[in-house]
Amino acid sequence: MKKINLLFVLFFTLSNGFSQQIHSPSEIFKIIADSKLSYELKLLEKEIPCQDYSEKLNYHDSYRIPSDSGLETRHFKYTEEAKPLFDKAELFFNNHQIDSALVYYQLTIQADSTLSNVLTYIGQIYEKREDRQQAIEWFKRAIQTNYIDYMAHWFLADNYLTINKIKEAVNEIAIARILNRNNPRIKKSMDKIFEQAFMNTEDWCFNPQIQLSKTPEGRIGVSCNEKWTGYALTKALWKFEPGYKESMGVPEGTYSTLEDKECLITFLGAMENMKVDVSKERQLMILKEAVENKYLESYILYEIVLPETPAVVYQLSEKTILDIKDYIVNVRNMK
Secondary structure, eight states, X not given: OOBOOOTTGGGOOXXXXXXXXXXXXXXXXXXXXXXXXXXXXXXXXXXXXXXXXXXOOXXXXXXXXXXXXXXXXXXXXXXXXXXXXXXXXHHHHXXXXXXXXXXXXXXXXXXXXXXXXXXXXXXXXXXXXXXXXXXXHHHHHHHHHOTTOHHHHHHHHHHHHHTTOHHHHHHHHHHHHHHTTTOHHHHXXXXXXXXXXXXXXXXXXXXXXXXXXXXXXXXXXXXXOGGGHHHHHHHXXXXXXXXXXXXTXXXXXXXXXXXXXXXXXXXXXXXXXXXXXXXXXXXXXXXXXXXXXXXXXXXXXXXXIHHXXXXXXXXXXXXXXXXXXXXXXXXXXXX
């Protein structure tokens, strides 16, 4: 079986219960003031637009299994017996011959019971027959077999909505979007369900107004919007200050959410010093509430990591995914 190789494979210096204490804003500024490097701060000349991550998608071709190192993600691989059966099922489905499609999907599963994606397709057949209860049962089976099946969570949410199980629909569509963060069709379904639940559907991107650079002479350029000063200086420290990253317990060449935790805490602290009323800016209010309600790691994963690298979700435990779901439901999209 071919394993999925992720550029973010060393991401798991995730800092749950991290031993290294993050620095306060005043400590950050002192470290920079005492540095042998020259940090030059100036105002950003123009606003930085949101990045377009619409082409960064996950696909319905992966499953994961426990391994000695944690969770191992693989691509589905069809056996010689299962492949022609699956191809016939797909042909019948695409031609709207759903009864014949169901027969061949069932034969595919009989030929190879590891193809949990086919469980989702069988659920779709029952959905087309408007047999909601059977559809729900098949989508649940798919999720139980392969939790990262975003389509199963998505379709389960839509079916819950049709039988007025709004809370269940909210939870499942939130998980689907975590599993495929940039998929516009999931976002559309999420908006529909959240509207029914009287939740906020406003979307936004995490978009730091900062630019960092380093000259050959070693001068560090930090350009930022005034409100982003604390965040920008902390990011520059992590990026350029010799030995700083390692002093925080993060090996060179790896990522830890500890970095963004420190940057965001400094960001909020600096804004408090500037007397910025965060309640007047929804994004700032959400960040503040995420910190206060212990959802900061979920905030970082959902707003910063997954849009840029959606396949990182394959490395997240079910508990971590459910924590992110709780952040979405209880903080980000609350009215």
